Amino acid sequence: MTIEIIASEKVVEQEVKKTRNTQRFLRVFLARKTVVASLAIIFIMIICAIFAPLLAPYDPYKQDYAQILADPSLAHPFGTDMVGRDVLSRIIYGSQAALLVGIVSVAIASVIGIILGLVSGYAGGLVDALIMRAMDALMAIPPIILALVFVAAFGGGLTNVMITLGLSLVPTYARLMRGQVLAIRQADYVVAQELMGSTNIRNMIKHVLPNCISPLIVLITLNFGVAILAEAGLSFLGLGIVPPKAAWGSMINDGYKYLLSNPILSFAPGMAVVLVVVAFNIVGDALRDALDPRLKGSL
Amino acid sequence: MIAFIIRRLLQTVIVLFMVTLIVFSILQVLPGDPARTLLGPEASPEQVEQIREELGLNRPLAVQYITWVEHAFQGDLGKSIAIKEDVTGIIGEHLPKTMYISFLSMVLAIIIGVPAGIIAAIKRGGKMDSLISVVSNVGMAVPAFWLAVLCIYFFSLKLGWFPVQGYTSPFDDFWLSTKQVIMPVICLAFAALASFARQTRSAMLEVIMQDFTRTARSKGLKEGAIIIRHTLKNAIIPVITLVGLQVRNIVGSTIFIEQVFNIPGMGRLVVQSVFNQDFVVVQGCVLVIAIIVALTNLLIDISYGFADPRIRIK
Numbered sequence: 001m002t003i004e005i006i007a008s009e010k011v012v013e014q015e016v017k018k019t020r021n022t023q024r025f026l027r028v029f030l031a032r033k034t035v036v037a038s039l040a041i042i043f044i045m046i047i048c049a050i051f052a053p054l055l056a057p058y059d060p061y062k063q064d065y066a067q068i069l070a071d072p073s074l075a076h077p078f079g080t081d082m083v084g085r086d087v088l089s090r091i092i093y094g095s096q097a098a099l100l101v102g103i104v105s106v107a108i109a110s111v112i113g114i115i116l117g118l119v120s121g122y123a124g125g126l127v128d129a130l131i132m133r134a135m136d137a138l139m140a141i142p143p144i145i146l147a148l149v150f151v152a153a154f155g156g157g158l159t160n161v162m163i164t165l166g167l168s169l170v171p172t173y174a175r176l177m178r179g180q181v182l183a184i185r186q187a188d189y190v191v192a193q194e195l196m197g198s199t200n201i202r203n204m205i206k207h208v209l210p211n212c213i214s215p216l217i218v219l220i221t222l223n224f225g226v227a228i229l230a231e232a233g234l235s236f237l238g239l240g241i242v243p244p245k246a247a248w249g250s251m252i253n254d255g256y257k258y259l260l261s262n263p264i265l266s267f268a269p270g271m272a273v274v275l276v277v278v279a280f281n282i283v284g285d286a287l288r289d290a291l292d293p294r295l296k297g298s299l
Numbered sequence: 300m301i302a303f304i305i306r307r308l309l310q311t312v313i314v315l316f317m318v319t320l321i322v323f324s325i326l327q328v329l330p331g332d333p334a335r336t337l338l339g340p341e342a343s344p345e346q347v348e349q350i351r352e353e354l355g356l357n358r359p360l361a362v363q364y365i366t367w368v369e370h371a372f373q374g375d376l377g378k379s380i381a382i383k384e385d386v387t388g389i390i391g392e393h394l395p396k397t398m399y400i401s402f403l404s405m406v407l408a409i410i411i412g413v414p415a416g417i418i419a420a421i422k423r424g425g426k427m428d429s430l431i432s433v434v435s436n437v438g439m440a441v442p443a444f445w446l447a448v449l450c451i452y453f454f455s456l457k458l459g460w461f462p463v464q465g466y467t468s469p470f471d472d473f474w475l476s477t478k479q480v481i482m483p484v485i486c487l488a489f490a491a492l493a494s495f496a497r498q499t500r501s502a503m504l505e506v507i508m509q510d511f512t513r514t515a516r517s518k519g520l521k522e523g524a525i526i527i528r529h530t531l532k533n534a535i536i537p538v539i540t541l542v543g544l545q546v547r548n549i550v551g552s553t554i555f556i557e558q559v560f561n562i563p564g565m566g567r568l569v570v571q572s573v574f575n576q577d578f579v580v581v582q583g584c585v586l587v588i589a590i591i592v593a594l595t596n597l598l599i600d601i602s603y604g605f606a607d608p609r610i611r612i613k
Contacts, residue, residue, distance in 0.1 A: 133310070133313050133314055133317055134321075136310070136314045136317070137314045137315075137317030137318045137320075137321055137589070138321065139547070140314055140315070140318055140547075140589040140592045140593045140596070141318065141322075141547075141588065141589050142548065142550050142551025142588065142592070143547075143551060144551040144552070144554060145550075145551055145554065145569060145585060145588060146585075148554065148569060148570070148573055148581075149322065149325050149326070149573075149581060149585055150325060151573065152573040152576070152578070152581055153325050225439075225440060229440070229442055232442050232445075233442060233444065233555060236442070236444050236555065237554070237555070237558065237570055238574075249442075252442075252444065252445055252448060256448055259448065259451065259452055259456065260452075260456050266445070266448050266452075267449070267452075270441075270442065270445035270448070270449070273440075273442055273445065274437065274440050274441050274442075277439075277440035278436055278437060278440040281436060281439060281440055282436060
């Protein structure tokens with residue numbers, strides 16, 4: 001009977017500790033108003049992307065030649081572009097491309113990078129050297145130029161942009177994971193496991209991966225911003241999302257030609273990029289603070 | 300120390316070798332036949348075949364790769380498909396412009412970003428700190444090309460302070476060149492500047508909290524001396540590391556900035572060559588850019604091998 005009670009008390013205790021940890025995390029994470037505002041921006045962006053057809057006041061592709069380059073008005077808050085398309089609607093639709101590129105490219109980068117980093121850190125020796133030098137090589141090329149080379153080879157368009165950006169972001173993940181693996185492998189409990197005959201792969205998944213989660217979450221959040229910026233850049237150059245599909249980068253470029261008469265055409269989509277990227281950066285930083293065990297939840 | 304330098308040098312060579320391998324293999328998948336692009340649509344199959352022979356395109360890939368690397372090693376990066384000139388010559392013409400604006404941007408980013416970070420760290424939690432943190436947060440999120448568009452609108456079109464675009468060598472007309480270069484340099488520097496401010500701030504804060512800073516303070520040293528001689532000296536290594544990363548980002552951003560400001564540098568060359576499907580030029584440009592980035596990083600590593608003996612041993 002006693003054992004049972006003690007056991008159940010232990011469980012309760014753990015539960016309490018867990019909620020306390022979660023509470024502490026939330027308290028630190030949400031302490032600053034900027035973080036809450038950033039979460040709101042990201043939330044709005046996601047809503048815009050999912051419910052674009054419902055939210056957009058106009059069809060983003062419908063050309064209205066009676067309304068070419070109209071100034072901002074109640075009917076068109078950000079005016080219309082050179083073929084009379086509503087800019088606000090196009091910005092709302094543009095969030096789809098941005099969000100999709102963010103999610104998919106970061107997913108590609110993190111999965112490949114994590115695997116390479118784990119293998120590199122665990123295998124050591126020649127495999128490690130080869131993988132890491134390849135990562136160094138990729139890092140010697142500016143990511144946007146690497147993406148350009150990929151686009152040159154495989155062509156533009158949504159799918160290729162996602163793959164391209166994903167691949168150019170791989171090295172950061174591989175390096176992070178390798179560093180974590182090397183650090184954690186030194187830890188007594190992992191060495192003990194190895195001595196007890198636990199296989200490398202089991203060790204890797206069971207001990208190393210959970211310990212890397214926090215820095216990974218931070219990196220993934222920050223990389224959303226990086227990917228969205230890069231997508232906007234490629235689309236701006238005309239090498240990303242293929243027109244007429246709405247993308248913020250290409251909208252900036254389209255509007256640039258009418259900068260003197262209709263600056264809002266370039267300003268508005270750029271503002272959308274800045275807001276979203278700032279939001280991801282702030283949330284990433286806040287996550288880092290909140291997840292860092294050294295800070296113990298203090299600010 | 301010499302062993303350390305040699306080791307790093309070898310690593311750099313291996314990295315550059317990998318770069319050639321990566322660049323070469325990516326561009327092998329390029330759609331279209333370079334020989335046909337070179338000759339235009341009216342060329343006969345015999346002519347195409349002849350050019351393929353001349354360019355070595357009908358040889359095995361491995362042979363093509365080795366020839367390319369061999370020639371590149373001797374400074375010959377091949378012949379452009381679209382412009383029909385030596386790639387080395389084309390790059391030699393474009394590179395100085397990019398180097399010039401990139402160098403100025405780097406200097407600007409450091410001389411503003413680092414002091415801003417120091418101020419933010421000293422006045423932690425103050426008004427100056429929040430202002431600097433807001434500016435650096437925005438700085439890292441603003442696309443360089445959009446910033447360029449904003450600058451052109453306000454400073455060129457509205458205020459008329461600077462020319463909208465163009466590039467003049469500072470040796471031809473220094474005043475005009477400076478006027479043309481100011482906006483591109485600021486736009487290029489902005490994101491790097493933000494990173495420097497942030498990195499310096501956090502590195503400074505970490506050092507300020509350490510015991511020796513408290514000791515320095517308790518023995519009555521002046522605040523200025525503490526900051527410069529004790530704190531900054533210890534906080535500077537992560538900031539130097541950032542230089543390596545930012546070289547990469549600044550050179551990367553030149554592709555936008557040169558496009559918007561119409562500067563005939565490497566960035567524009569890369570973009571145009573991508574549009575022209577001129578893979579020989581793209582290949583050459585990427586290799587040259589990678590060499591510059593890798594060499595900068597090598598220099599940085601060696602420099603803090605000097606500064607911090609612990610790094611040499613690793």
